[in-house]
Amino acid sequence: MSSRLIEMNLPRFPLLKDKEMRDLIKKAQDGDSQARERLVNCNLKLVFNLVKRFQNRGYELEDLFQIGCIGLMKSIDKFDLSYDVKFSTYAVPMIVGEIRRFLRDDNPVKISRSTKETAFKIQQAREKLIAKIGRDPTISEVSEELGIPREEVVSALEAVQVPTSIYDTLHQDDGDPIYLLDQLKDEASSGDAPWLETIAVKELLQRLPERDRKILIWRFFEDKTQADIAERLGLSQVQVSRLERQALKKIREYLTPPPESIKVP
Secondary structure, X not given: OHHHHHHOOOOOOOOOOHHHHHXXXXXXXXXXXXHHHHHHHHOHHHHHHHHHHHOOOOOOHHHHHHHHHHHHHHHHHHOOOOOOOOHHHHHXXXXXXXXXXXXXXXXXXXXXXXXXXXXXXXXXXXXXXXXHHOOOOOHHHHHHHHOOOHHHHHHHHHHOOOOOOOOOEEEOOOOOOEEHHHHOEOOOOOOEOOHHHHXXXXXXXXXXXXXXXXXXXXXXXXXXXXXXXXXXXXXXXXXHXXXXXXXXXXXXHHHOOOHHHOOOO
């Protein structure tokens, strides 16, 4: 794959330090085209490394690379400098999402003929029942009308649904597009969903020792019990509980700024 990188004649630019990256992003978002071009050039290797995940999908590497660059440019435009998170941490899911959306839209999921026929019959039955009962019918009513199991009705309806990407454009006028991601909210809060905060937490996990990181991921991302984790690690539940508390304490320490960094008005 490295030879393909050379064949694509990608310019070789040095990696940017975090401060330089942020300065260039600020300038690019203010309309500086040269800063934008340098940001793109210095992150081409990142795009290429992500594109390699999608090789052997029946597409030319160069085509996927171009799609990845679109995701990179969107990342530059939308990156919020107020968040204490690396640009690459934010850009990776944007680039990968752009490529996946291209693959999804260009090569939709294949559905069997029988499933399509069932979905068509379901639609006809729904229209018939709406005319008859004056409202949208339930799954059970459609199932009874067609004489097929409820599970088959649900499966057929789910199969013909078009998957949605969080990077789908909801609206665009003369300004920047509004993506589905921008409209998602956190049910536990009254404001917008803290997507970047979630990314930042995952970045903090990388600073933990491997065992501590695994414990927190299993507990809070995979919903495993302490007993499950103890069995995996060959430890007692008491030991896992202690390690979990210590790991959470480290995370809180990472999130708490040192006293000298707090400005007193």
